[in-house]
Amino acid sequence: xxxxxxxxxxxxxxxxxxxxxxxxxxxxxxxxxxxxxxxxxxxxxxxxxxxxxxxxxxxxxxxxxxxxxxxxxxxxxxxxxxxxxxxxxxxxxxxxxxxxxxxxxxxxxxxxxxxxxxxxxxxxxxxxxxxxxxxxxxxxxxxxxxxxxxxxxxxxxxxxxxxxxxxxxxxxxxxxxxxxxxxxxxxxxxxxxxxxxxxxxxxxxxxxxxxxxxxxxxxxxxxxxxxxxxxxxx
Amino acid sequence: xxxxxxxxxxxxxxxxxxxxxxxxxxxxxxxxxxxxxxxxxxxxxxxxxxxxxxxxxxxxxxxxxxxxxxxxxxxxxxxxxxxxxxxxxxxxxxxxxxxxxxxxxxxxxxxxxxxxxxxxxxxxxxxxxxxxxxxxxxxxxxxxxxxxxxxxxxxxxxxxxxxxxxxxxxxxxxxxxxxxxxxxxxxxxxxxxxxxxxxxxxxxxxxxxxxxxxxxxxxxxxxxxxxxxxxxxxxxxxxxxxxxxxxxxxxxxxxxxxxxxxxxxxxxxxxxxxxxxxxxxxxxxxxx
Numbered sequence: 001x002x003x004x005x006x007x008x009x010x011x012x013x014x015x016x017x018x019x020x021x022x023x024x025x026x027x028x029x030x031x032x033x034x035x036x037x038x039x040x041x042x043x044x045x046x047x048x049x050x051x052x053x054x055x056x057x058x059x060x061x062x063x064x065x066x067x068x069x070x071x072x073x074x075x076x077x078x079x080x081x082x083x084x085x086x087x088x089x090x091x092x093x094x095x096x097x098x099x100x101x102x103x104x105x106x107x108x109x110x111x112x113x114x115x116x117x118x119x120x121x122x123x124x125x126x127x128x129x130x131x132x133x134x135x136x137x138x139x140x141x142x143x144x145x146x147x148x149x150x151x152x153x154x155x156x157x158x159x160x161x162x163x164x165x166x167x168x169x170x171x172x173x174x175x176x177x178x179x180x181x182x183x184x185x186x187x188x189x190x191x192x193x194x195x196x197x198x199x200x201x202x203x204x205x206x207x208x209x210x211x212x213x214x215x216x217x218x219x220x221x222x223x224x225x226x227x228x229x230x231x232x233x234x
Numbered sequence: 235x236x237x238x239x240x241x242x243x244x245x246x247x248x249x250x251x252x253x254x255x256x257x258x259x260x261x262x263x264x265x266x267x268x269x270x271x272x273x274x275x276x277x278x279x280x281x282x283x284x285x286x287x288x289x290x291x292x293x294x295x296x297x298x299x300x301x302x303x304x305x306x307x308x309x310x311x312x313x314x315x316x317x318x319x320x321x322x323x324x325x326x327x328x329x330x331x332x333x334x335x336x337x338x339x340x341x342x343x344x345x346x347x348x349x350x351x352x353x354x355x356x357x358x359x360x361x362x363x364x365x366x367x368x369x370x371x372x373x374x375x376x377x378x379x380x381x382x383x384x385x386x387x388x389x390x391x392x393x394x395x396x397x398x399x400x401x402x403x404x405x406x407x408x409x410x411x412x413x414x415x416x417x418x419x420x421x422x423x424x425x426x427x428x429x430x431x432x433x434x435x436x437x438x439x440x441x442x443x444x445x446x447x448x449x450x451x452x453x454x455x456x457x458x459x460x461x462x463x464x465x466x467x468x469x470x471x472x473x474x475x476x477x478x479x480x481x482x483x484x485x486x487x488x489x490x491x492x493x494x495x496x497x498x499x500x501x502x503x504x505x506x507x508x509x510x511x512x513x514x515x516x517x518x519x520x521x522x
Contacts, residue, residue: 054411078417086415092408095401103405106398107417152417 005030007063013050020046022211033188035202042208044191048158052084053077083154087161089145091133098129104151111153112184118147139170159190209233235369240487246376248483249383253438255463255475257431263470264403264427267328271335273457279439280448294354302436309432313425343450351447379441391472462505468515
């Protein structure tokens, strides 16, 4: 395998005295879709936050594009090409749909994603472009959150629980767009509680349990029993 | 007719108060920082204008070309070097630091310029006036001051709602940590907001210094006028600060007409009345 796009090496992370991750290692190749699954509190969101730079870590614990980025603040990692769709969407309530998208692209990284492409991907957003972002339905807000992250033309897109709180039909609709996104050549890390959805979308799966990698492997090769064991620790 | 004239003068002074308030409102809006040194920064701008007019031998209004960039640069540096370190979940550190800054500015100015009252001379424009007929007249300078105030607020409004910088201000105000995920360095965004605030302060300071006498101790009273205009207008609303400034100016003018000793009191009473009737201000915008 050539040098991976993202490499997480023996990452420890936590909040104050509470340690959430213990020596987590993970690799994502260019163009690959990786799913991170696990129960509540397993450390999935912490892992994404550490990769995106919301939480600081050791310099060489996160390597991106061959360079250590673990000590860079979030705004400089975006400039390198790491974008995060945060859990709970976290749209800017004072901004319209279009302004939310535009602010995602404010760094002006070159690439295929621009307003027109986002509206092509999620046509419903074009109709609502001048509405306040938080006036949209949950699913539409999630589309804005994904579009906002794509606007920075990332090489790596991190999606934190994009199915959370959404109706199954809406979840399917959003997941149906992922192949079109990956087709542009970016890598994807999806954190999910919805295992079926995650396994279907990803080629590689990591299962976290209490801050450690309990299981990893190709999505097709993992048995239900192995996943259940890693998930619940039974 | 006499009363109409008085109210008109009050409205025009209100423009100055609106400029005091706009800078204060902007800072609070973007980073929830209450700048206790705001009034003293206005006075500092007046002294910077004094030095600039003396050194360059130009009209004080022309000195804005120098004073505005100087104050904006000072604002950027102040935010980057000092105030950014005070921001966090706790509201107290920025309050204490800006309070200390207020003391430092007052005493620094006292040391450098003494306690003597100063005034900037703008020449013939100070006494020129426009006759509106029917015994009504407005001074050219107060009128200019009001027009500039409206222009400043309109420009800030346009900047906030029509430019990429304004979008960055609003996004950072909404959610600092997600704003950083958009590639915004919030320390830089905050420093730009403070630079903008002090650019407005510079304009207000020059008009203050041309209009009346100033000395190092008058800052805190300007801060109170600014606060009152912001609160009356409603937090976060730029046009609201203009309305608040006008109410304050008119109330002071009416008070002064009844009895010269009532000028300030009348302004404070108007403020208390608005606060009692509409605690959220006339045009509230900020939630939470």
